[in-house]
Amino acid sequence: MRMVIWCGVWCLTALGAMAVDGERPTLTVPFVADVPAVDATRDDAVWRQAAVIEDLSPPLGVTFERAPARTRVEVLWSRSDLFLRFRCAGAVGTRLPDLPADALPRDLPYFKADCVEIFLDPVGDARQYIEMQFSPDGGVFDGVYLFTAPVESDGQGLVRGEITGRDGWFFKEWDLDGLRVSAAAQGAEWTVVVAIPARSLLKRRGAREFAAGMELRVNLVRFAYPAGEGKPVITNWARVVEGRAHRSPQGCGTLVLQAPAG
Numbered sequence: 001m002r003m004v005i006w007c008g009v010w011c012l013t014a015l016g017a018m019a020v021d022g023e024r025p026t027l028t029v030p031f032v033a034d035v036p037a038v039d040a041t042r043d044d045a046v047w048r049q050a051a052v053i054e055d056l057s058p059p060l061g062v063t064f065e066r067a068p069a070r071t072r073v074e075v076l077w078s079r080s081d082l083f084l085r086f087r088c089a090g091a092v093g094t095r096l097p098d099l100p101a102d103a104l105p106r107d108l109p110y111f112k113a114d115c116v117e118i119f120l121d122p123v124g125d126a127r128q129y130i131e132m133q134f135s136p137d138g139g140v141f142d143g144v145y146l147f148t149a150p151v152e153s154d155g156q157g158l159v160r161g162e163i164t165g166r167d168g169w170f171f172k173e174w175d176l177d178g179l180r181v182s183a184a185a186q187g188a189e190w191t192v193v194v195a196i197p198a199r200s201l202l203k204r205r206g207a208r209e210f211a212a213g214m215e216l217r218v219n220l221v222r223f224a225y226p227a228g229e230g231k232p233v234i235t236n237w238a239r240v241v242e243g244r245a246h247r248s249p250q251g252c253g254t255l256v257l258q259a260p261a262g
Helices: 045-049 161-167
Strands: 026-029 051-053 071-077 081-089 115-121 128-134 140-147 168-171 180-186 189-197 215-224 233-236 253-257
Antiparallel strands (some): 081 189
């Protein structure tokens, strides 16, 4: 049986430093004055200016017998918003059952079916970071993790269990005010477009706008459930322990907001 090891296969100029042996990826994100529409059904020309992550990586210590469906992520920023577009190759394999046709409830466990996730630490000290999940149908989960003491992680970027148990808090009922999302599944691809507002995200930084040179600690994750299989195929931007991105804030990569041209 041929085993495909994906470490180092992707284009390094697109991904930045690969997250192997303690290294974490970095992506420089262009500024746009004319912002893209938050519409997953449109191929807005503004996205051609985006920084691109060509694909996501397997978790630490994991190899795949066959290549997973590719996940392309495009990133832009404006003063008011951070924009991400996930373009997920492959048809949707699994959806959450029994969802109402007219509305998707917020904060369902969308990771139990096909979804993409964003983990975002706007300060970079792992004391407060956000988890967001987005389904191919536009479902949204968002919550915030808080630590009441400095965070320490092991060599794989995983927060030590005694710190999580004593000083870690998670608030599922918290919502990121002003978050905008659009999703669409079209044949053998599905797309999610997200606009993350600066005024809500940057409270701990004492800022209301994104600015050139600002760094944001981020991880991006995809859960793909092949039809008829119960176990997901998980891929990440910054490689962390399988299924433990929510416990790995110090394993995130970094987005660096590039100064506007001119």
